[in-house]
Amino acid sequence: MRPFTKHTGLAAPLDLANVDTDMIIPKQFLKSIKRTGFGKNLFDELRYEDEGQPDQECDGRPIRKDFVLNQDRYKGASVLLARQNFGCGSSREHAPWALDDYGFRSIIAPSFADIFYNNCFKNGLLPIVLQAEEVDQLFAEVALREGAQVIVDLENQTVTSPSGATFEFNVDNFRKHCLLNGLDDIGLTLQQDSAIRRYEEKRMNDAPWLFLPRGQ
């Protein structure tokens, strides 16, 4: 997993509460066998006028011009400003995959749905909960000036607004450690590789028949 330490990036404001995972990535795209490539269908229904199909080229599709990510000034955004209860609905891990694939590194909102919040950490995305007023201020500042950047500092647990205001946020120590070091669940377990090998050696002695090679 890609580590997250400090990130400075263009912020895009998505002024909508209760954005559910089906809005983030509609269900017709779940049949894919991959976990990459969902970025072009991120927010598909909000973003395009027609109904998207898997494997469809998105370049020529009619877009909804007023949708935030379709506006030129937010091209290349990597921080998403959102409203409360972001990521509610089905537990699909495709939602963080899609946000990540699009290029987002962090999402800032007054609250998140639980499972989505967890899934973000597993996929190298940093979800940040700020006070509602702080989020309001970020929305206002970002709207004010084109190209406004936000700084997200995980080490110090702060978000710095375009005007330089600093907001602190909370994050579970263990999750912070994993994200700073780019450790996903697998990476964490692999830190115990010597314990696994020790177990394996002992087991090979006690039950050698479990370790025979399996030919085609």
Added chain:
Amino acid sequence: MSGKTLYDKLWDSHLVQQRDDGSALIYIDLQLLHEVTSPQAFEGLRLAGRKPWRVSSSLATPDHNVPTTKKERISGVDGIEDPVSKIQVITLDDNCNEFGITEFNMKDIRQGIVHVVGPEQGATLPGMTVVCGDSHTSTHGAFGALAHGIGTSEVEHVLATQCLVQKKSRNMLVRVDGKLSPWVSAKDVVLAIIGAIGTAGGTGYAIEFGGTGIQSLSMEGRMTVCNMAIEAGARVGLIAVDDTTIEYVKGRPYAPKGEHWDMAVEAWKDLVSDKDAQFDEVVVLKAEDIKPQVTWGTSPEMVIAIDEPIPRPEDQKDPVKKEGYARAWKYMGLEGKTMLADVTLDRVFIGSCTNSRIEDLRIAAQVVKGRKVASTLKQAIVVPGSGLVKAQAEKEGLHEIFEAAGLEWREPGCSMCLAMNADKLGAGEHCASTSNRNFEGRQGFGGRTHLVSPAMAAAAAIAGHFVDVNEFVKH
């Protein structure tokens, strides 16, 4: 200190590391892979630049998506019409080739439903931990193995680390005492158990099935029982190792040989719960009380004996149950019916990882032999669980018996169990099915599933409606 249960022993012998939060790292001996839940796990490995920890611990075969008619099967992967299904099967082939994992592909006679193939090859052994991205992995518990169904991210975790992060479950013993009546099978036993404890009865538990009623079952019957542990809410179902287990495993292609065999058998003898082991919960059923079972509703716990009237919503006291029953009645179209024998069947499906092994097919063939499928039926299909089961059945001439009676004889796969391939129910159609789930839409949109044993399904195919197979065979 009291003794250990079989589950405790299996857990302890696979514990790599206990963590502070109550979870633990458990070592996995065997991972079975199929085409639906593995692609993203392999992709995850690739994206992270990781390799499988131990490729010899994995065994793969496509099953959920493969077509089961001869016509479609003859051209292998190219015969799969649905593009998504096809991509999943091809992807499994590619991933296994890339990572060097043993796969029984669509052209291999050993291909079949993972939970049939693992035991058949002797890949599943007593005392192992077994995982697969499929909830019916509990099947392998019949061998005294600790077997879990897992999700896709866990599939990747096991591939990369050979371990699974788990919390220990509590111990439940379900004992079936006494002798089963003629024509009452393992399927009836497990349906009766689910009827007794409910679909959430086993939640948080590892269930060990014991008692003379279980011990008298063959390995195939035991697999049927453990297969449905998950329908009782338990991720793990277990049966102690005895001579029946060891006899079954002996001589299978992947079973240990020679010196290893002797060592293994010695170790396996300890795979029973100690006499003084404590269970958190004990449930006892009398084998003699169990009659052929049929589900009437949309959950495996909505099950009755064939001679019982269908329970009515208005007779239920619990408001939640009343509402659930009313919904199930409506979905199943039971209005105006009293007994399940009143339901006219549209299709019959004999197959799935619950009941597609050779003994299941033998008993079904015995029931239909010399008889004809009811003219009111649209279709009756028999789908062997693997290429080897199919070959064995053909050697015994079972396919001729089925075809003479008007049942279709198919190629191995999950088939009508889950409507992911071409075999489906139409809306409103009633099906006597030997599979394990009767949820709304499970066998096709609007389809109405009744879970039964192979003998009951076979008798229903001839009669066109449910009958007590015990009575039926007398005529």
